[in-house]
Amino acid sequence: MPSAKTAILLIDCPDRKGLVAAIINFLVERYDVNILNADQHQDVELGLFFMRVEFATDAPNFDEPAFRAAFEPIAREFRMNWRIEFADAPQNVALFVSQYLHCLADLLLRHQAGEFRANLALVVSNHEDARPLAEFHGIPFHYLPVTPATKPEVEAAQLALLAENKIDLIILARYMQVLSPSFVDAYPRRIINVHHSFLPAFTGARPYHAAFARGVKLIGATSHYVTEVLDEGPIIEQDVARISQNDQLPSLIQKGRDLERMVLSRAVQWHLDHRVLTYANKTVIFA
Amino acid sequence: MPSAKTAILLIDCPDRKGLVAAIINFLVERYDVNILNADQHQDVELGLFFMRVEFATDAPNFDEPAFRAAFEPIAREFRMNWRIEFADAPQNVALFVSQYLHCLADLLLRHQAGEFRANLALVVSNHEDARPLAEFHGIPFHYLPVTPATKPEVEAAQLALLAENKIDLIILARYMQVLSPSFVDAYPRRIINVHHSFLPAFTGARPYHAAFARGVKLIGATSHYVTEVLDEGPIIEQDVARISQNDQLPSLIQKGRDLERMVLSRAVQWHLDHRVLTYANKTVIFA
Amino acid sequence: MPSAKTAILLIDCPDRKGLVAAIINFLVERYDVNILNADQHQDVELGLFFMRVEFATDAPNFDEPAFRAAFEPIAREFRMNWRIEFADAPQNVALFVSQYLHCLADLLLRHQAGEFRANLALVVSNHEDARPLAEFHGIPFHYLPVTPATKPEVEAAQLALLAENKIDLIILARYMQVLSPSFVDAYPRRIINVHHSFLPAFTGARPYHAAFARGVKLIGATSHYVTEVLDEGPIIEQDVARISQNDQLPSLIQKGRDLERMVLSRAVQWHLDHRVLTYANKTVIFA
């Protein structure tokens, strides 16, 4: 059925009787879709309901505006936040990186292996280190050095690049610059960062050093959406690795690199597959 | 809403368009239920569909036979295997144990902490070791020693006890006797065993010794439904722990005990919550 | 060789050439011991050296005071902190507990299974809940309720009990009272607590609630020595478990219980086996 289009409907709203039925009925009776996957979740404490429905439609030309118009009354009735995404529309991704290249290299290899449904459109860096790697993978590389004085104009240039390339998602693959609130506001829930600690422990700079000093027995890494408050955005994924006294700082940092690659790549894949919903500064992962 | 009844509908059938809608519509239109949770899964390779729907009904007296009769035509149309379970009906559980008591003790403590919706009806053992523990927890203890010669009559006595106590689930908490095929047949998918290895590695006797001899770097434990073929039933849960050369056999066995307790208790909880479906000698866990 | 005595020598000091040789030579030439295990560790950043030597001596009556006197000059020369312990001397342990009994129950079962070389001398609680469990295991139970007003006199009574029973180690198995600095001072590095978070995240009260609110993807538990600053003592062991949006608070707390039991029991075993050295508010685990 080459004409079929796979769509993903993502909903959050107050929990209420009849919700699931209303949604399913709308899809099946109005649009005769084939539901491929329907996943839901309740936050019992907050009385919230979350749903992800993946469906295919036989209609050769699925009419998105018509769908939106038809769904709007139901959405209003149940006070939904909702969006519809399409699996066959590869998203444009910008990769921001500084001098540590392990996360970038990992994402490029995964993309090459077909793990991401995305168009890696450009690499932006405040250093030249990543250029050979980007070019080996055939991705345009933009060198935009930053100083405190030039930061506003550099961000303006970055935003222009992002707009020009119709970027949907920005990945901070160990980009060691804090983005300004206005930059962050331009891409809400569309900037993913990796922080090299098990948040909320060890926020801020040099978390591995802090972890080493505190004598923790596990180190961690966290991928999260960037919000205006540093290291405080909704957590998408976390993982940890065991360390021992044999791990002095260098080996601790080495083990941490593997964690960073894992938690960042999982977050990216879930985001690209439209499996992440955010609410109350948390995420629901429909994985 | 004290009159509401929470029911769980479990379905597996060939995957087909319209399935989800048909099920949801039946529940909502015929029975005006409140769907609390609907979870589904496809086995793409085998073309199979699995669903678990948890719902509450306002009707003061949910009529189970009427429900079954009404659902049967849909079930037939979609060639479903299906069952309906009720959350408020605590299941009767029999615990079989020999001389290693850690799994039994763990299950008893979890039950005391309210982790299981079950009635622990009796402890059966071929040794006296578990008696004090069972009696401390106020659970009738039945000492039924087994020899090769007496095995048939002992199994008959066990089956009589199980029938008398209307047992729904048998847990082999390190019960070191192989059950006969006819015994197993009497409780299909209702006997859970824990095997102290990461199956399918190290089937049979003394798996820790075999793991030690092979020099593996992780040891494991597996909980599974018992079928006629030893250690070959559908796996419900597995876990592993890292070992090193510092772990000689005794410490390896000690670490293994923790694994056994974890994988057995998770399997028991999922089974009691009606979260396990079996097919093709595998399980789907709606957790 | 029934007269042999197994001793454990624990040393920390500035790292210096000749250290290992000096220690080994002392043991072998002066005491003709059989070194069973010699484990060492350096903190490169701080320039510190740590060693644990386990040895057996043929001498029918190992003379501890003579050993101490003979070793003292070497210890002085290398500016060592050191101690000698004997494996055959079971330590007296006091268990403090409030109303959550899962850690206590777990420790009692492990003791019964032979995992701890210790004499569980008494259970102290500010509630009556643990009495049946303690008595089932044949351990004296002391009910000492605490109010803010009575806390000083209760602590005095507790200290009297501890002294009377020659207690070597106090385990706070979810004891929900903060000990006073003077109490803590009386048992330096000899009080082990379990905190139900991945420290340093979520210190203080209700860490599971805080973890749930922050939306972390892993929950943790930490066992540590108690110092004057709450939740800030040297970490002995930590572990984590994955949670998802399906884990509302109750299931998160249930998963946490398993973590608490694991990290507490490991800390207790390592402490009892004299495998823990502390320095700079950290621990070295010779495991």
Place this chain on the structure above:
Amino acid sequence: MPSAKTAILLIDCPDRKGLVAAIINFLVERYDVNILNADQHQDVELGLFFMRVEFATDAPNFDEPAFRAAFEPIAREFRMNWRIEFADAPQNVALFVSQYLHCLADLLLRHQAGEFRANLALVVSNHEDARPLAEFHGIPFHYLPVTPATKPEVEAAQLALLAENKIDLIILARYMQVLSPSFVDAYPRRIINVHHSFLPAFTGARPYHAAFARGVKLIGATSHYVTEVLDEGPIIEQDVARISQNDQLPSLIQKGRDLERMVLSRAVQWHLDHRVLTYANKTVIFA
């Protein structure tokens, strides 16, 4: 002290009193070395002793043949298998790969990040796929296609290449050809393979398919030394990842790739750091 040489002495022999002292005394008294690290291990069941001593010597020209001659009598007396290695001598490594490039790419990146003390001398492949990656990293690439008929001559060519490059270690980074016994014999304990299952489960071809069919709840990967019997050599490292019913074969294989990279890279690092001893088809890892 730029003239100092760091050496690693690796020993296995029957356990016997006086061993540690004899070794330490030899090093300290004869060679005035600074012991940096001394790690030991006993296999109690087999009565074996293993030791790894890392030491630096002040002597500007450490005389290896003289050391060997001097140590030989002690080695003979205690019936030691032993070897001495030097940390500053980077080993020559050959990477064998077929068409799956994730392990190769991972090793190259780690090498670039400074994780391996090695000279990656050449990449050998029976396909052309890896050429661009090898060349990007500046490593000579040798395309040597294999058919059943040409296998003997190809292996001869490979052996010639290895000899010519003075290769110390061969890494099979998903090289999908079985090496002949004579090839394996030429590099005993110097060929590391990664097998994509938790050995001894799922030996042979298509282990992910077998794991999927059996319905395991964790998948694994294993790095091991290659011996004449396929998948039966001493295990160096293993790891596992949790899967669920949501993981159909493709995502299971994707998760497996991360495991393969982790277990292979750890094995390579330990081997290159002279931290692996083998005995009884097992490994001791001094990590």
